[in-house]
Amino acid sequence: MNPRRIVTPALTTPAAGAARVSRYASLAAALTGDISSGRYKVGSPIPTEKELCDMYGCSRHTVRQALNKLKEQGLISSHAGIGTLVKGLPDSPKFLNEISTVAELLQFASSTRMHVVSRRKLVTDEAHATLLHCYPGEKWNLISYLRKVPADRLPMGFCMVYIRGEYADAVAGIKTVEGSISALLEKHSGVRINEIQQEITAAHLPASIAESVLAQPGQAALKITRHFLDVDGKMIQVSIGYYPCDRYRHVSQFKARKPGVSIP
Amino acid sequence: MNPRRIVTPALTTPAAGAARVSRYASLAAALTGDISSGRYKVGSPIPTEKELCDMYGCSRHTVRQALNKLKEQGLISSHAGIGTLVKGLPDSPKFLNEISTVAELLQFASSTRMHVVSRRKLVTDEAHATLLHCYPGEKWNLISYLRKVPADRLPMGFCMVYIRGEYADAVAGIKTVEGSISALLEKHSGVRINEIQQEITAAHLPASIAESVLAQPGQAALKITRHFLDVDGKMIQVSIGYYPCDRYRHVSQFKARKPGVSIP
DNA sequence: AGGTATTTGTTCGTATGTATT
């Protein structure tokens, strides 16, 4: 039949006294590699448990622990009398960013407030059209405000918000706001934000903004640009914020999707 | 034979006829019930493996199979020396509305390459412990590299990656890498990254890094710090990257989920 | 159809290592 010898590259030797990975974990990694490399093809059987014991020189218990890891990830399935079949290719894990509300995305706790510093109407030109992903000649409103923590002297940042004309009533006479502007829009006019595109870059603080936030011109700052779209893909609101370094950190947390849970 | 002591009546006795449910499955069901009934409370320990052996009159191996089922469902977590703690209630539906389509959270992926510039082993001190969320005295590896687009002269950024000692073999002799380091770790040692914490701030480019990336010292840059954790919450890898402004933009997209669609 | 060999599933036992108290 076959030469009962180790044709397969042996497991990472636990030789040197350093901290090491468990045998079953190494075996699982090796088998995963063999599946993704095509050595074991989808739909075909992998070697039997006994054969794997011989190939890798370990006990059946260890082999089964490794196979269990692959089963948890949905890579294989096994049945008594049949053997173990490759069910699918290893998928790079998908990560979810767990946020539930727009307010959470904005990350400004309820402890911060917006203080409006200016407000004006405008008709979009070419430059606006590029920024707002709209056509020239549309009516929009522009509101600028400072984001502040009441206890702090220095504002966290300066923000400019473009709002499509028909929704601007929601923020008509407002001086200070808790929460988010998009929440105001949703409450007042019934638009439903369906998609948010967010871009974060580093920038040097422009002089005019530096003055507003009591910072040095040219200081490093986070520039966060967000586009808010409704279900039809219509641009509702665009915000551009400058946050001097040391006054704001953008934090997010991603968790792996559980195997078998599909996301539409 | 050994004394069949069945103190707890929960298990369907395997004796009579052919009640063909495995013992470990029955035990898992019993424990799940005890958790949802509040007999074992969230945050509190459940009996030790040995105690469960005695309570249910089965071997430790069977008990561990049952506990493994609960671990897969995220109900419990166990640690050597501590015991097994209840992590959450069964079927806790605490999932959220919006997802980030981060097929690549690390948005560089395929078109860019990492060029390793230095590599060393270290034993963590207090400062490391704070950064790595670990204890002083642990063995870690530190790899520094430049992220480059092959066609461009200027690198996108400079990155330092801390890797827990036992996983460092995966990147042992590597000079350039396509893709991500965490993918290497997963492939080589079988660790499964389960959670990523990401922090983005603005920073002024330190002189040493500015030199590496051919930029001006003090220039504004994105500083991106990421912590990679496995299912047990163990820190596997921590990366800190500096990306001068104009060389990299961090983009993400959030979409609302249809109301009523819940993720189990 | 029947019997046997193969393969995974379940369960026991034992020993040693590692992390924590």
Place this chain on the structure above:
DNA sequence: GAATACATACGAACAAATACC
């Protein structure tokens, strides 16, 4: 250092499901 508790790994046996002759 000792005791405790989980983690890893070896071995063995039998049961259940399937395949093959």
